[in-house]
Amino acid sequence: MVVTPEQAVAARDALLACDAIGFDTESKPTFTRGETSTGPHLIQFATDKQAFLMQIGASTEPFMRAMLIAVLERPLPLKIGFGLSDDVKRLHAKLDIRAAGIVDMSVALRAPGQKNDLGAKTAVAKFFGLKLQKSKKISTTNWALPRLNEKQILYAADDAQVALRVYRHWIELGNKLPPLKPVKLPKPAKTGIS
Template identity: 85%
Template sequence: MVVTPEQALAARDALRICDAIGFDTESKPTFTKGETSTGPHLIQFSTDNKAYLLQIGDSTEPHLRAMLLAVLESPLPLKIGFGLSDDVKRMHAKLDIRCAGVVDMSVVLRTPGQRNDLGARTAVAKFFGLKLQKSKKISTTNWALPRLNEKQILYAADDAQVALRVYRHWIGLGNKLPPIKPFKLPKPAKTGLS
């Protein structure tokens, strides 16, 4: 868990020297029709051997925001994850961060001509012959709690780590990434002022 300014600097430095890192976010689920998510509430990064988790509240600490800007708005390291479209949009909406160098493995691994994306579970089964345990009970917990429990922490760290491992394996098989296209972000609302 990255909390203090010292931890944020150490995490930033460790992430910035990597060629690629795992990336994901978690948001408190919405259950009421028309309810808008206030996420992300947790942002996860992973190197090949360590995960960094940042809790994001209604007001983000300046040292956490500076760390996020340094990592996410830079084209390198590559930010590797699954199903990142909503994550990127929420980062922009909540924190005004424009993510760069984002690689969505669910799109990269898509079979040409097929509309369905390949998720983390399917990728782990395909490349490693293993079953990825992703508990629905944990994924739908309240990620906005001030203190996350052990199961939430492990689930979140695994989500970032598995994307990076799939990427490393896929690249190791001789595959090459297509050109990285930036995610389309919603246009700012017109204010009516001229």
């Protein structure tokens, strides 16, 4: 868990030294129709050896936002994850961060002519012959809590780490990424001020 300015600097330096990092976010679930998510509440990154988790609240510390901008707005390292479109849009809406270098493995692993995206569980089964344990009970917990429990922390770290591991294996098999396309973000609302 990254909570101090010193930890944020160490995390930033470790992440920026990589060619690719695992990336994901978690948001408190919404259960009422029409309810808007206030997420992300947790941002996860992973190197090949370590995961970094950052809680994002209503008032994110300036040092945390600076660290996130330094990592997310650069084209490198590549940010590898599954189903990242909503994550990137929510980051932009909440923190005004325009993420670059996003690699959505759900899209990258899609076979030609296939309409459905390949998720992390399917990718782990396909490439490693293992079953990825993703508890629905934990995934739908309150990610906005001031203190996350150990199961939430492990779940979140695994989400970022597994994406990077699948990517590394996929590249080792001789696959190549197509040119990256930026995620389409909503246009800023007109304020009526000229």
